[in-house]
Amino acid sequence: MQTIGVLGGGAWGTALAAAATRAGRDTLLWAREAEVVASVNDSHENTLYLPDAVLDPALKATGNLADLGDRDAILLVAPAQHLRAMVRDLSQYIGGHVPLVICSKGIEVATGKLLSDAVAEECPGNPVAVLSGPTFAIEVARDMPCALTLAAADKTVGNQLVKALGQPTFRTYYNHDVVGAQIGGAIKNVLAIATGIVAGLGIGENARAAVITRGLAEIMRFGALYGAERETLMGLSGLGDLILTCSSTQSRNMSLGKAIGEGRTFADIMAERRSVAEGAHTVEIVHKIAVDKGLEMPITAAVYQILKEGQDVRTVTEALLARPFTSES
Ligand SMILES: NC(=O)C1=CN([C@@H]2O[C@H](COP(=O)(O)OP(=O)(O)OC[C@H]3O[C@@H](n4cnc5c(N)ncnc54)[C@H](O)[C@@H]3O)[C@@H](O)[C@H]2O)C=CC1
Ligand SMILES: O=C(CO)COP(=O)(O)O
Numbered sequence: 001m002q003t004i005g006v007l008g009g010g011a012w013g014t015a016l017a018a019a020a021t022r023a024g025r026d027t028l029l030w031a032r033e034a035e036v037v038a039s040v041n042d043s044h045e046n047t048l049y050l051p052d053a054v055l056d057p058a059l060k061a062t063g064n065l066a067d068l069g070d071r072d073a074i075l076l077v078a079p080a081q082h083l084r085a086m087v088r089d090l091s092q093y094i095g096g097h098v099p100l101v102i103c104s105k106g107i108e109v110a111t112g113k114l115l116s117d118a119v120a121e122e123c124p125g126n127p128v129a130v131l132s133g134p135t136f137a138i139e140v141a142r143d144m145p146c147a148l149t150l151a152a153a154d155k156t157v158g159n160q161l162v163k164a165l166g167q168p169t170f171r172t173y174y175n176h177d178v179v180g181a182q183i184g185g186a187i188k189n190v191l192a193i194a195t196g197i198v199a200g201l202g203i204g205e206n207a208r209a210a211v212i213t214r215g216l217a218e219i220m221r222f223g224a225l226y227g228a229e230r231e232t233l234m235g236l237s238g239l240g241d242l243i244l245t246c247s248s249t250q251s252r253n254m255s256l257g258k259a260i261g262e263g264r265t266f267a268d269i270m271a272e273r274r275s276v277a278e279g280a281h282t283v284e285i286v287h288k289i290a291v292d293k294g295l296e297m298p299i300t301a302a303v304y305q306i307l308k309e310g311q312d313v314r315t316v317t318e319a320l321l322a323r324p325f326t327s328e329s
Contacts, residue, residue, distance in 0.1 A: 002025060004027045005028050006028070007076050009040070009046065009049065010078075010079075010275070013077035014036075023165055027058075029061040030061070030065060041060060050137060053142060068090065069094055076115075076119065077103045079104065080106025080281065100128055101128075101161060102130045105132065105186055105282075106186050106278045106281060109284050112288070127153075127157045130182055131148055134241045134243065148170070148171070149173055149181050153176060155174070175232055177232040180228035183226060184237045187219045187282065191215035191300075192251050192253035193260075193303050195215075196257020197260055197261040200257065201314070214298075216239060217328075218296075222297065253279040257303075
């Protein structure tokens with residue numbers, strides 16, 4: 001695999017395009033915004049979404065989807081709720097052999113489907129892979145070390161992608177569990193909002209560790225429903241990403257929660273932002289599925305009540321703490 005296409009010119013698409021270029025791949029980044037295409041091509045930066053990173057002049061951008069048609073593999077990096085529509089648009093330009101690598105984190109709110117199912121429905125026959133792990137875009141763009149899960153049911157395709165993208169500072173670990181590799185990355189965003197709320201309320205580091213650990217139990221319950229493997233959920237794309245995202249206000253999800261904990265409203269915070277906070281969407285469908293299937297996910301429910309029902313943060317937190325004592329498993 002020598003040529004890589006990247007669908008989505010936000011912070012993560014740009015960072016991944018930078019990593020693929022660094023790995024020696026001929027890389028083309030497709031972006032929605034003409035401003036992003038121009039700034040990548042002319043000044044080697046993404047002024048809109050990743051302003052503090054210098055990009056390799058070898059990385060080129062385009063606003064024309066057809067230009068991705070000749071790529072050996074394509075990284076899908078649109079916000080989760082827009083991924084299906086974008087893949088549908090892309091499908092007319094690509095061959096059925098081209099691997100599609102899901103790098104977005106979320107679950108489709110409209111259907112309750114994993115992104116791998118949405119992509120398979122739009123491009124039946126194309127090999128589908130997932131690239132996910134604890135990776136803030138800015139650090140990847142600056143070539144700081146990280147490790148990720150690269151999941152593909154087809155081991156040959158998975159290993160080709162590992163070789164195409166992997167470098168000493170971008171360590172890709174093969175995993176066959178495409179389902180498991182999506183669950184952790186989707187739900188940790190909801191839990192990062194919860195730990196942000198804990199930070200904003202100023203109720204301490206002990207509470208944050210409790211939310212991370214009991215949040216992991218929620219990921220495990222939800223993952224079991226989809227047939228995710230425990231080892232995957234305990235790996236880079238699960239526990240690894242949960243730790244990162246719940247530990248730093250560099251996370252858009254955690255900083256959203258923190259602002260809510262400090263007393264601001266969800267609508268006011270989002271009105272000031274251009275970037276996506278996936279947990280705010282994912283919470284809706286994860287909570288619905290949990291209720292429908294009778295899964296105990298009280299932290300997810302609390303985030304849902306605060307974000308989607310507008311309930312008072314302190315009242316919801318007190319109710320969460322007042323839950324009956326139960327066994328740890
Ligand atoms: N930023 C990060 O550090 C990481 C992000 N991700 C995931 O990557 C995905 C993309 O996130 P970012 O690149 O960070 O986005 P971003 O927040 O930097 O940029 C927003 C993106 O959404 C696109 N967009 C806005 N409205 C749209 C619409 N109506 N239709 C289609 N696209 C639209 C914009 O063109 C832009 O590419 C998300 O699922 C995120 O969870 C995964 C790992 C790390
Ligand atoms: O997925 C991420 C890190 O792995 C980025 O998290 P945020 O979207 O919360 O910034």
